[in-house]
Amino acid sequence: MIKYFRPFIIIGLILLFAGNIWADDPQPNFITTEKPGKIIQDIRVSKDSFNPSKGEEWGIYYQLNSKAKVNISLYDPDQELVAVLINQKPQGKGKKSVLWDGKDIDGQIVPDEAYFFTIEAVDQKGNMEIYDPTIFSGGEEDDITQGSIDSENGTINYRLPEMGRVSIRLGISGGPLLRTLVDWKPRLTGEVTEYWNGKDQDNLFDLQSHPRFKMLITYFSLPENSIITYGNKKLGYFEYKTGQKNRPKKRDYPGIEIGEREISKHYAMPRLMDRSPRVVMTFPKSVRLEEDNLPVLKGKTIVHVELDKESKKYFQEMKFEIVFFLDGEFYAEEETGYSPYNWIWDTSQIKEGTYILTVNLASFKDQVGLLSKKVKIVR
Structure with a gap:
């Protein structure tokens, strides 16, 4: 039910373990850069960002204190596999490094985004160590x-x-x-x-x-030692993810958490879902359209609000608080609305003139779609 003239403030608003090298899956020791392990230590990266489109590379550095079989995998912010930099490779004791050229497992330059890596190692005695920055960093x-x-x-x-x-x-x-x-x-x-x-x-x-x-x-x-890529003008993350088949997700470790931190509700959300949906607003009962497609409204009319075609794929089933504002002032709201939504607006309560009508679609997970349009009210 529509409610009128209540003050409202809207501002403020895994699966497969790629390259698992331990068939018997012994109990691992989880390490951090501050608390290195007996096998792996001194984990560093060459820089925080790079441009793969210009042929640049990014390096990961680490030290092995004993012979070990090593796996290094790169993941996107949705924790899906992007690339395997070292795949179950036996390595000797000493300082090691590996470079990434910014390409995924299909040889395609990744879109501009933030990526993170994991290191897994097992020594000759079967001792296992894992560096996974998501279990002790990111999301605050x-x-x-x-x-x-x-x-x-x-x-x-x-x-x-x-x-x-x-x-x-x-x-x-x-x-x-x-x-x-x-x-x-x-x-x-x-x-x-x-x-x-x-x-x-x-x-x-x-x-x-x-x-x-x-x-x-x-x-x-972001998780520790994340890398931000830039310079890809041909492909965005949304198109990249919607155009690929499902990839293996990083292995989850239930109950494993190093240190205490409060995690943002946005952190674990899929990037395709944690964004502002696009909104369409039309006036099917308008009297006419004037220059610049200005809708002319009279008496009781309908304001039709819905998500655009692309947003429907991800937000269609969500509940929204649908809020209308006139010239930036709160006017009406529907606390539990869906898309599409038809608002019966009695414009006879409003003086003749041109106004800006704004709609905010606020999901209960803090995604907000918005749109403003000029309208003309006549008697």
Whole structure:
């Protein structure tokens, strides 16, 4: 049921073990960089990011204290296998290294994203050690409370204390979310610059100058020694994942957790699901369309809201809180709505004129789709 004029604030809002080298699966010893094992120690990487499209490579370094059979596998943020860098290879004692050229198991350059690796080793006595950064790092969420907006250069600048996956949401305090500028994308440690024109997603609000403008920057940490790739202008992560067959997932270790950490609810979600769905809003009972497809509405009319074709594949069965705003002010909501949704809007309560109608579709897992459109009300 639609409810009217209640204050509402929306801002603030495994399987197969690839290359398993232990047939009898003895009890492993899980190691970290701070607590090295008896077999593996001194695990390092050459850098935090690289551009495979330009032929660059990235290195993993480690030391073996005894002869061992080694497996090094790379995984995407959904913990699915990307590449096997060393496959059950016997190695002698000493310092070791392996390079990755940024290509997956099919020889394709991976899309721009954050990836992580595991090292598994078993010595000649059958002792097993595993370096898996996901069991002791990654997923801790925090807000960035200090940042600056450079209007002249059209940038937002902030400092990230560690490698993380970032969300930047922009809107009106006590009103709608109007733009998801960064939608849980990986970023490097240090000073970060994002580009923004000062407006909402649909270029209808001069958002930066709004007296109740609000910006929320949130991130969660990436697993230790993650690598961020960049420079792939031909293929995005969404297209990459939807165009491939299912790959083996990293082995899970129930009950194994090193240290204490609070995990963000976004961390374990599939990347294809943890994003802002795209929204379509139409007016099937409009009186007419004026220039620039401006819908003219009169009396009781229908506002039809639904997810776009691509978003339906992933969000169709989700429940949403569907919230409508008029010129940035709360107007009505449906607390448990689905897509598609038809809102019966009695425009006779509103003075004649042109308005901006905004809809927010907020899932209960904190994904928010949004859209704003100009409408004209007549008698």
